[in-house]
Amino acid sequence: MTEGNFVDYIKLYSCSGNGGKGSIHLHREKYITKGGPDGGDGGRGGHIIFIGNQNLWTLHHLKFKKHFKAGHGEHGSKNRSTGADGTDVFIEVPLGTVVKDTDSGKFLFEITNHNQEIILCEGGKGGRGNWHFKSSTNQTPRYAQPGILGEEKNVTIELKILADVGLVGFPNAGKSTLLSVVTAAKPKIANYEFTTLKPNLGIVNYRDYKSFVMADIPGIIEGAAEGKGLGHYFLRHIERNSVLLFLIPADSKSIKKQYQILSDELKRYNPELLDKDRLIAISKCDLLDDELKSELKSQLDLELTDDYIFISSIAQSGIAELKDLLWKQLNK
Numbered sequence: 001m002t003e004g005n006f007v008d009y010i011k012l013y014s015c016s017g018n019g020g021k022g023s024i025h026l027h028r029e030k031y032i033t034k035g036g037p038d039g040g041d042g043g044r045g046g047h048i049i050f051i052g053n054q055n056l057w058t059l060h061h062l063k064f065k066k067h068f069k070a071g072h073g074e075h076g077s078k079n080r081s082t083g084a085d086g087t088d089v090f091i092e093v094p095l096g097t098v099v100k101d102t103d104s105g106k107f108l109f110e111i112t113n114h115n116q117e118i119i120l121c122e123g124g125k126g127g128r129g130n131w132h133f134k135s136s137t138n139q140t141p142r143y144a145q146p147g148i149l150g151e152e153k154n155v156t157i158e159l160k161i162l163a164d165v166g167l168v169g170f171p172n173a174g175k176s177t178l179l180s181v182v183t184a185a186k187p188k189i190a191n192y193e194f195t196t197l198k199p200n201l202g203i204v205n206y207r208d209y210k211s212f213v214m215a216d217i218p219g220i221i222e223g224a225a226e227g228k229g230l231g232h233y234f235l236r237h238i239e240r241n242s243v244l245l246f247l248i249p250a251d252s253k254s255i256k257k258q259y260q261i262l263s264d265e266l267k268r269y270n271p272e273l274l275d276k277d278r279l280i281a282i283s284k285c286d287l288l289d290d291e292l293k294s295e296l297k298s299q300l301d302l303e304l305t306d307d308y309i310f311i312s313s314i315a316q317s318g319i320a321e322l323k324d325l326l327w328k329q330l331n332k
Contacts, residue, residue: 001220007059008199010239011096011102013067014121017045017086019147019260020073022127025138027078037140038080039130041096044101044213045123046070046086054093054114059159070121073147078128086123120155121246124148136142158236161199163215164330165239168262173219173247174283176200177313179216182323206327216240226284243329244278250285250296250310255305277329280308281322 019041027035048070068091074083097111099120109118127145134141167175168252183202200216238244244266248258259280266273282300285293293310299307309325311318 007063007314008057008161010062010157011066011155012062012091014048014089014091014150014155015069015152016048016073016123016150017070017119018096018150019043019045019124019126020075020083021146022128022144023078023081023134024142024144025078034140037131037134038077039076039144040076040081040083041129041243042076042126042145043073043083043085044071044126045147045150047088047119047123048153049088049090049123050097050099050109050111050118050120051090051092051113052095052097052111053092054095056092057098057161058094060158062091062093062157065134070123070150071151073123073126075147076126076144080129080131083126085126088123090117091120093127093157095160096160098158098160099330100156100158102156108263110153118249119199121151121153122157127237160240161201161215161237162213162240163201164212164241165204165214165243165326166238167214167216167247168238168244169283170246170258170262173249173314175199175216175247178247178283178311179214181316182319183214183312185274204326206323212327212330214245235266237268238273239270239278243278243326244273246280247283248279248280249280249328250288255282255296255300259304277292277332279322279325279329280304280306280317282308282310284312284314285310285317286312 006147015025021077022042023039025037025039026181027038029035048068068089070089071086073086076083093111095112095114099108100106101108119264127147130141132145133143169175173222179200179202182204199218202214203211205211215237216323236295247253251265252258263274288296309318309322
């Protein structure tokens with residue numbers, strides 16, 4: 001999937017159908033001049049329905065169609081015939097989609113299961129025909145109910161990707177390179193910050209035909225929780241990851257300080273993120289010789305309380321051990 005095709009934020013307008021009118025009709029046929037009321041009910045207006053699709057990974061299919069209107073219910077007719085219901089409109093979305101009311105910002109619902117259906121806008125009910133209103137004192141009612149109008153809503157749709165492992169790190173920490181090594185994904189890789197502007201997903205093949213999903217999240221900078229850099233446009237994707245893999249380059253001035261900044265940004269965005277399992281990977285360790293690596297290890301043993309591992313995506317060093325640690329954390 002190319003970067004431009006990954007869409008995770010869309011605003012839509014939706015309108016359900018109006019209910020059909022009830023019929024005002026008096027039964028007439030040969031030799032029956034006063035047959036009484038027989039006006040049928042109006043049909044229900046069409047619903048706007050969201051449905052989960054596990055084969056979708058993005059909201060790109062909604063990028064150029066942002067107005068959805070369901071069909072109106074048909075009017076009732078003679079012989080107590082009920083009008084046809086309006087056509088429902090189904091909006092397919094990937095799993096992990098959150099729907100909010102644009103005007104109020106209120107959370108409406110979330111799609112998490114395949115083929116899960118949730119009605120966003122209910123169609124208006126059809127009006128009752130005049131035969132419902134006949135009585136001993138009013139045997140020929142000449143009135144019926146009009147149909148109820150449909151609902152209108154402006155909604156904001158956000159996709160929070162469902163992945164087992166989320167890569168967390170500063171820009172240019174080597175996240176995309178690692179993803180390209182452990183999966184078949186082909187993210188954009190270059191030697192400048194914010195090369196990755198959209199999350200990338202890849203499937204990591206493990207032993208005995210097992211696998212798990214890894215997500216490359218655009219780099220975090222200090223102040224991201226307040227919206228700096230790419231701010232909330234990528235932090236929300238980390239909420240769904242089971243394990244957070246912090247990637248910190250070996251040539252950083254202070255590995256401990258970088259880790260603290262990353263942890264602090266996650267905490268300020270959503271304190272619950274700190275409850276997730278985490279692992280620290282010291283990337284680009286091919287830049288270190290054995291003596292420097294041993295010295296750095298002694299320092300990290302004192303400074304870090306979480307598990308860490310030295311890796312090099314370019315030299316393919318520590319990759320198998322990294323997969324083992326991630327699999328162990330995913331299957332506690």
